[in-house]
Structures are given as structure tokens and as C-alpha cells.
Amino acid sequence: RYLIFFQYIGTKYGAVKVPPHQLEKKGVQDHLEDALRRLRPLNPVSLSISSRTDRGVHALSNSAHFDFQRKNDKPPFTEEILVEALNFHLKAEQIVTRAYRVPDDFHARFRALSRTYVYRIALGVSQPAQLPLGERDMCWNLRHRELDVEAMREAAAMLVGTHDFSSFRAVNSDMPFRNPVKTLDVASIQPGREIPFWELTFQSKSFLYKQVRRMTGALVAVGQGRISLTKLKDILESRDSLAYPHNVVAPARGLFLTRVDYRES
Known part of the structure; x- marks a missing residue:
């Protein structure tokens, strides 16, 4: 194996x-x-x-x-x-x-200790042509330059820890079989490089379907003032995927799976 x-x-x-x-x-x-x-x-x-x-x-x-x-x-x-x-x-x-x-009983999915995703956001890009060629389809380009990053960090801190993330998963065929309680170890927001970029990092043992894109969309909406911290808390605590606002999910193109970690042994 x-x-x-x-x-x-x-x-x-x-x-x-x-x-x-x-x-x-x-x-x-x-x-x-x-x-x-x-x-x-x-x-x-x-x-x-x-x-x-x-x-x-x-x-x-x-x-x-x-x-x-x-x-x-x-x-x-x-x-x-x-x-x-x-x-x-x-x-x-x-x-x-x-x-x-690896040993014969090893399983790539179930033996993973954690998975790390990074979501990349470019600010102040009104046209895709303004992005470097290698960055197109590799980030979420937002027209406006302003995000309330401190509010986003405060919102991200609310997501860290063990929660029922039902509100942050999309409906799919696996839904009845997946435990919605997840422990989010890391939710950080750091400046990127070159043109104005922000990188949102999420780490957990596992994630629900589209959970990272939904958390990212919610944090950006907080940064844009479209969702308050109180509203984000209400969404999280409702434990209901229907409570998640429409048209807030971040697009797929900015999301990267960057690490899957296992024990050295």
C-alpha cells in the first residue's frame, strides 16, 4: 500500500x-x-x-x-x-x-490528522485583466479595496473551536451520514503578497461540504459590513444550512487545499 x-x-x-x-x-x-x-x-x-x-x-x-x-x-x-x-x-x-x-490498514482519508485550506482574495481589481496572468482563476477578485479586516478576524475567532457547523454546509447526498460537529483549529487572516491580497487559512481534521467557501463568504460579508458579528453568531448557533444567507458563498477559484497531515510513523 x-x-x-x-x-x-x-x-x-x-x-x-x-x-x-x-x-x-x-x-x-x-x-x-x-x-x-x-x-x-x-x-x-x-x-x-x-x-x-x-x-x-x-x-x-x-x-x-x-x-x-x-x-x-x-x-x-x-x-x-x-x-x-x-x-x-x-x-x-x-x-x-x-x-x-504505508501499512496495509492505512487509510488516506481517515488517518489524516488535519487538513489546511487557504482562500486567496485580491482587492481593488475591477477587471480580470488587471491581475497577473498566473493569478487569474486562482483568487476571488473583489472590486473594492476596503475590508474591515479586524472585524473579520473577530468573526473568524468566533468560528474557532468545536461547533455544530450545519449552517455552513451545503446540502448534498452525504448530508445524513456526516457529523456536522467539527473542531476548527485555525481560522486566520493574513496579508498576501504582490498586489493587495488577503489569505484566509482554515485548519481542521475534516470539513463539511463547501464549509470553507461558506465560512470565507461570511467573513468577507462581515468585512464589507453586510453581516454583523451578531448576525454571524446567530447563523452559527442556528445549526441550519437554510440560515446561511443567499449569494454569500465564496467562489471555488480562490480556494487551495495546501496540506493534509499525518503522523510521521
Whole structure:
């Protein structure tokens, strides 16, 4: 069993497999499994991804595990050779950064200690052409230069800790099976670089569907004076996804999964 880390630009594809009728829009999982099949394992190829990012959300470091049995009693691939071989077969999509041999009971999703997301916001950008070419579709560009960052930090502090985050999740098919109580370890707001950027960082063992984009949208609305701190507290304490305001969710393009952490052992 191997654990691999990989990166990708979410505007090109999401993390997980796409339905068969959409194969012209392959997900990262499809590309990785195709590359694994080209290495001709004896066992069926099945990749378990730790973090299921939406299309449009980027990853600097997502992770997944899989089993791989070689033919003719050949020794297992070394970690370095596996990375090289996968990237060779991925061709233009050379996205695998690291690989590790792990115990047979290891699970990339359930063994993760924490996940860290960073949401990037550009201020004072009235036209996409004003952004550097490499930043387009990689941030949420807001026309106005002013955000009440101190109010946003005060609001972010309200979200830190263990809460029922039902108000900050979007409805999906997994909703009845996912515990809405999460412990948010970090919610910080720091200045970015180059043009006026702010970076919002969130860290937790796991997140609900679209939780980070909803928290970001709410914090920006606080910074713009559209939501008060009292209103944010009411939203959090209502524990109801319908209490979340309409048209406040941050777009996918500014969100990056930056870390999935495990125990060194």
C-alpha cells in the first residue's frame, strides 16, 4: 500500500472520478488511476482520495492511497521510482510530488490528522485583466479595496473551536451520514503578497461540504459590513444550512487545499 501526494489546478478538473457519460471531463482520480493501470498491476486499481475538492478548487497537496501488486514476484516499487513512473505516464499532467510505503490498514482519508485550506482574495481589481496572468482563476477578485479586516478576524475567532457547523454546509447526498460537529483549529487572516491580497487559512481534521467557501463568504460579508458579528453568531448557533444567507458563498477559484497531515510513523 502506498500513500501519494499530488497537486493540481482545479479549473481544469475536480479531484474525484467523474460519471462515465462525462469522460471528456476527467477528474484527477481518473488520470491517476489511468497512470497506475499503465504500470500493469496484478490487482484492480482503486484510488482512495483523502480530500474530495470541488471542480474549481485547487490543491497544492492532496493525498490518496492505493494497493499495488507487481507481476512475476517482482519487488515493490521504491517510492522514488513510483513517483517517476506515475509522472511519466501522466505526461503533461505531472502532478505527483511524493510517495510513501504505508501499512496495509492505512487509510488516506481517515488517518489524516488535519487538513489546511487557504482562500486567496485580491482587492481593488475591477477587471480580470488587471491581475497577473498566473493569478487569474486562482483568487476571488473583489472590486473594492476596503475590508474591515479586524472585524473579520473577530468573526473568524468566533468560528474557532468545536461547533455544530450545519449552517455552513451545503446540502448534498452525504448530508445524513456526516457529523456536522467539527473542531476548527485555525481560522486566520493574513496579508498576501504582490498586489493587495488577503489569505484566509482554515485548519481542521475534516470539513463539511463547501464549509470553507461558506465560512470565507461570511467573513468577507462581515468585512464589507453586510453581516454583523451578531448576525454571524446567530447563523452559527442556528445549526441550519437554510440560515446561511443567499449569494454569500465564496467562489471555488480562490480556494487551495495546501496540506493534509499525518503522523510521521
